[in-house]
Amino acid sequence: MVCESWKAKLDTYLDGEVPEQEMRTFDAHVRTCPSCSADALARVQLKRTIQVAGKRFTPSAEFRRRVQQRIAAKPRRSFNLGWMFAAAAILVVGTLTSVYLGTRSGRDQVFSEIADLHVATLASSSPVDVVSTDRHTVKPWFQGKIPFAFNLPELQNSEFSLLGGRMTYLEQTPGAHLIYDVRKHHISVFVFQERSLPAERNEDSLSKKQLAFNLETWSQGGLRYFVIGDASTADIENLAKLFKAAS
């Protein structure tokens, strides 16, 4: 009976939605109370089962193509006017999306998709799901969420700082999206399983200037890395080097 008041808030606690001070008190209670810790464990397991069971439907490649074609077929006039209202980042999205109007290779489509993910994430008010500058917090967060493991570089003595990470999808493939900061520029690093991506996009290594972004991609240890941002080519290369050294 003592635990009734704790249990009433257990779900809110597990959702990470109780205030920080209360969170610490909750942590301490759950650690010492067998009944609440068993209950918390069961609820976490149910949450995980819902996460897995919820990912049930995957769109077909044909449907994706159809939607892309429909978007591309939209009249340019109203389309561009819409984007003009947004800030610089949104303008970039507009420019990127207009690329769909032309014929592009599959590789370029992937690069644009990566750029879309980068911009859409930065436009979001909560760009990262795990907020931490500590790689030892961010890396374990991906456990059980993506079907592979990867290493994050040590950033001491570098200009880069880690802001956090989130799960992402490319061509229906789950992957990791990490966001770094360098002199107020945000750089995204995407990691996917190489074998899950279409073969035509699997160049070993490539540096590219894609619209307003610099992008570097390479394959290492069965994983495909993309580093993209509006930072200088040197910054993108340096971050890529740190990842290559860590992998």
Added chain:
Amino acid sequence: MPHFERLYNFACWLAHDREEAEDLVQETYAKALKGFSSFQPGTNFRAWIYKILRNTFLTSRTGLKANATVPLDLEGEDEGLPVIRETPESFLLQRSDGQLVQQALEQLPVAYREILLLCELEEMSYQEISATLVIPMGTVMSRLSRARKALRSGLQQQFAKGRNKMVNHGL
């Protein structure tokens, strides 16, 4: 197309029909592009596009039908939902396999299903859910709580059914 796979998955859960889900997603992107000027930079893009999808669903034939059959007292007392006492059996239930959870999710009213998926699958914060569903934070919390109770109750019923079958078959 940001969030394409996830929007499609969410649309399938709402509509229970792949063709209809495809229409919903297609219309969502068309509306998003057309009305992009209404998106305020710095606000939540994900919540914005999910809100478009959901509104599109709610005005579809299936959405109107689903809404018409949802009890109006969603935010009321927990009448009608059995009280769930946590027991070793209920712990076992909550570890049940994905298929059982999928069935239980399918049987939930849309309002419960969508809020559970936004919270657990999309891992949205309460604030994002509030923006997506256009409901106050307090309602997010109470509805989520009721949705979880309803899911546990559904799982318990399915578990009981399965156990009865086994008894009837002399297992």
